[in-house]
Amino acid sequence: ILITRDHNQLQLKNTGIDSESEQDYMKLYNLGGGAAKNIKIEIYIGSEDVLQEKYVNILPSKEGYLLPINKDVFTEIENTIQNNGYQSDLNVKITYKHNVSRKTQELHLNGKIDSFNTYDEKSVYELQFFDKKQYN
Known part of the structure; x- marks a missing residue:
């Protein structure tokens, strides 16, 4: 996921999605090898401050789920x-x-x-998510 800051405005860009429009979501792919159901996604700060919760019934292997990102999550990225x-x-x-x-x-x-990357009026950042067990 690329994050661009253009004139102090953040914007997400999922590299696997060909779109010129503004994106305020992350795309989840192939969760559980395509066999995931009753999915609960929590985005939080620290260990307890939940910013967002989403529920998805099923995520088939050939499809992805667009996880909308709310203002609180954008604020944490900005900070x-x-x-x-x-x-x-x-x-x-x-x-x-x-x-x-x-x-x-x-x-x-x-x-x-x-x-x-950083340009004259635009900065680009990469947002990655890693398994917490790898970095503790």
Whole structure:
């Protein structure tokens, strides 16, 4: 996910989506190998300050889900960029039932923002989410 700042306005750009229009969502792909259902997505700061919750019934393997991003999430991204932070306090928790094994799966991700490129009036950053277990 690329984030651009053009004249102090942030905009998301999902690199897998060919669109010139403004994007205020992230696209989730192939969750649970295409066998995920009863999906709950929480975006939060730290460990308890939930900014946004979404529920998705099923996410088939050949389709993606457009996760809308609200103003609070954009504010956290902006704060991280202004503080020159590369690891944000933005976290995502995804809980889903696997359609085949019937087990509940839980995934914890942490957002990292890297400076990608800077132009005269425009800055570009990359937003990536990593498994929190890898970086703790």
